[in-house]
Amino acid sequence: MNDLTHLDSTGAAHMVDVGAKPATQRRAVARGRIIMSAKAIAAIRDGSNKKGDVLATARIAGIMAAKRTSDLIPLCHPLPLTKASIDLDLDDTGITVTATCATAGQTGVEMEALTAATVALLTLYDMAKAIDKGMVIDHVRLLEKTGGKSGDWFAADA
DSSP states (O other): OOOOTTBOTTSOBOOOOOTTSOOEEEEEEEEEEEEOOHHHHHHHHHTOOTTOOHHHHHHHHHHHHHHTHHHHSTTOOOOOEEEEEEEEEEOSSEEEEEEEEEEEESSOOHHHHHHHHHHHHHHHHHHHTTTOTTOEEEEEEEEEEEOSTTOOEEOTTO
16 A cells, blocks of 8 residues: 555545545644855844845745645645744844744645745845855754644654
């Protein structure tokens, strides 16, 4: 038997039927980081970036991405999100993005959280690339997921 749920018995890709699953509260948290120059961090921190409010733009982009995940990832179910938030933590070497998504539904929100974090990071790159083209996006990963049949999961080193 195939353990990959997005493949049918013949090996063809398909969207998993979750219709018989009960709706439960589900939550996922993903995190990633963008490393950048001190000059880029300073411009973001003091608001002198010529493209505008970098942090607000990245936050909105991440939230919008969470809402559009099923349009981007071929076999994802469209989900009615009850929460999509982006937290941005600046330090001297970069910005850490933490995305939290939640729903009351029949399938999890891991992909929404991962997509939100990634798009927020890409937006930070786009907004600061005139200052630093050598930025590095790194360590995008799921930190936790709660709810559903498989239960709760937490990254061991988070």
